[in-house]
Amino acid sequence: MQKEYAVQMKNISKHFGGVKALSDVSLYVEKGEIHALIGENGAGKSTLMKILAGAYQKDSGEIVIDGKEAKISSPKDVINLGVSVIYQEFMLAPDLTVAENIFIDKLAGSGKWINWKSLRKKAKEQLFNLGFDDIDPDAKVGSLSVAYQQIVEICKCLARESKVLVFDEPTAVLTFSETRKLLSIIQNLKANGVSIIYISHRLEELLEISDHITVLKDGKYVATVATSSINKEELVTMMVGREITQLFPERKAKIGKEILKVENLYAGELVKDVSFSVKSGEVLGFSGLVGSGRTEAMRAIFGADKKNSGKVIYFGEEVNFKDPKEAINKGLGFLPEDRKKQGLLLEQSIRMNTTIASMYKIKKFGIINHKKEKEYVKELLASIATKYGKMDDNVNSLSGGNQQKIALAKWLSADCKVLVFDEPTRGVDVGAKTEIYKIINKLAEEGVGIIVISSEMEEIIGMCDRAIVMRQGSIAGEVSRSELSENNLIKLAMGV
């Protein structure tokens, strides 16, 4: 019997600048099935779904929806074809009511005027069908819990008569019982003939509810398997299991005394009881899923966010950095994960970006010595092989890798004794990656204590002397150099 497909994405490729995000990836979703899509961070799942949703345009390949080739040039096209994506961050208007949100794109039905009575009635029906008649159609969406907001989002998609629903990490923000409820809703939807694409890091869930699983790795298609024919260990092997080549240069650093020690740190709502230490010349990895609290913990130590409690001991002395300036004055630097939003002044010059954290070197009594600055920046950028036109060009004229080097140069210039690198190679091509690793190695060889937060397990394994894995705001475990493997890291990160 010929299989009927709801969505066929054939040989999709996509570049971002010089970076190949997807090459030749295919995804075939049968009608009325739950199809899971998995892969590590950066494997290309989100990119593939954004192409399906019309948020990105594919470079090549073909998308067939319900047997017809789909020309997708905007998100609206896809919605009209009956495909809806439910992102982690919901597309809801918090100040509008549940009913208004559900029918946001057809408030007036076919007429000109809104019939509030029928709108409320239809919303009530939608909620009832999902088993959530306890949600008040007149409640403001912003007043609902995250789980209920998700229900509203699902109702919105169903109100559009969507035949395909994409869930992007739907359970990441839900509690255990909410997760159970959502999974049963998804199974109900399937029973009603809706096809589901389900993205999640939680392997147990996938194995429980999906019919097929497609695995992606490094922007490439690995395999599509029937869920009944595979177990968790085999899945993990498919997701990882790649050889690490010469990407990671050798390091000859001498590991010395302990310079930063954190004890029982609590911060924000997420970070709970985090303790660890770093020695001079050591590269300590922080692994875990996105949202596991690594960045939040480091920001609290750096003084960018408030600590709730806990001790930070820095060179044998207890410190409590109230803002980043205090931390930097004492030689603690922090390279943020999002270079565009937090790291760089994109519309300002390369020169200004390089010296912004170390202006004391180029000024006297508040006056900047431009000549000295130019020589200094030239030398510094040459030492890390940065390619640029003129140093007064804006940073956004550079490629991603070179932008990241400017962000690094800022911290090199600040003469740090401990440096936290948050996702130092995100969105950077392979060549620049190796060069960034060389810079990290050089710093370690000079005795700087280094913390690398990375969601790429390959990077943690290739670069770190030791790795700490975080899960849901706490430390799930520590892995020594000899035991660093993707298997061990994934197991700790997912709590397998």
Add this chain to the structure above:
Amino acid sequence: MELGINKEVTKKSKKLNFKQFLIDNNTYIILVLLIIISSMLSDTFLSSMNLRNIMLQQAGPILVAIGMLFVILTGGIDLSVGSVMAVGATVSATLISELGVNYVSAILVAIVIGIIFGLFTGILVAYAGMQGFVASLATMTIARGVSFVITEGKPVKLAIGTLDTIVSKEAFYPIILIAIILIIVFALVQKYTSWGRIVIAIGSNTTAVQLAGIRTKRYIMSTYAVSAALAALAGVFIAARSSTGSATVGMGQELDAIAACVIGGASLAGGKGFVVKAVAGGLILGLIGNIMNLMAVPSYPQDIIKGFIIIAAVILGILTNKSEKNV
């Protein structure tokens, strides 16, 4: 591969050199064209008396535009400058004519009181987290009210030989000299001091600047203080020229100052703008008013024409930004 791309870029940029020159200097080019056109339209335009009048008239508004520019660079806006000008005018006039204070001290006191208003707005913005628009709107009302209270609603007359000394003294014009010196000083401050650099950096990306270890709040606050100090001085200039301290001084001047910055290529989103270009922007506005006066255009049509010129300048800026991105 990346080297290849770089080579291509340099080739392109050589072709675009002339175009780039026009784009970079569009404010100055408009100013020069305006001067040429004005001198053709009116014989008296280039007369020394008219030029002196322009300079005396524009000295104040240009200083206000410079102050406004620093606030705008941080991504803020200061609507209170017009009212703070009135504070400057009424405080100095009252001190001189009612309390017999000498004019130099009176000017300094007026500036200090202006700074207090600026710090007030700055604290509301930087530390209380109010938007610049809202905070300075409040200060605008307060400052205007204060100047009416000071003068009890009546203009304060100044005796000859007091504040008018700074307008002209034996064929010498202190106001013009002060303005020129301050323009130069602030142009240098923007380019050569860490303050100038941090102010523009904050408007570019406040988060990144904070994470680089800079306490951004005090810098944001200081720009409002600078803006108010210059506004108070501009108010003193007006009191000096009219020999009157009136609480109605500077009405609507905040909008001219913002327009001058925008014509000078500043972005209201922050992070982009130059002192000298804002000065040129202020002069453009002043010259347009001047030439229309010389040609006896009534004042209401003048406003209409001014409005269109602001739109033209901003559209030019938008086009400029687009072509930069295409390169």
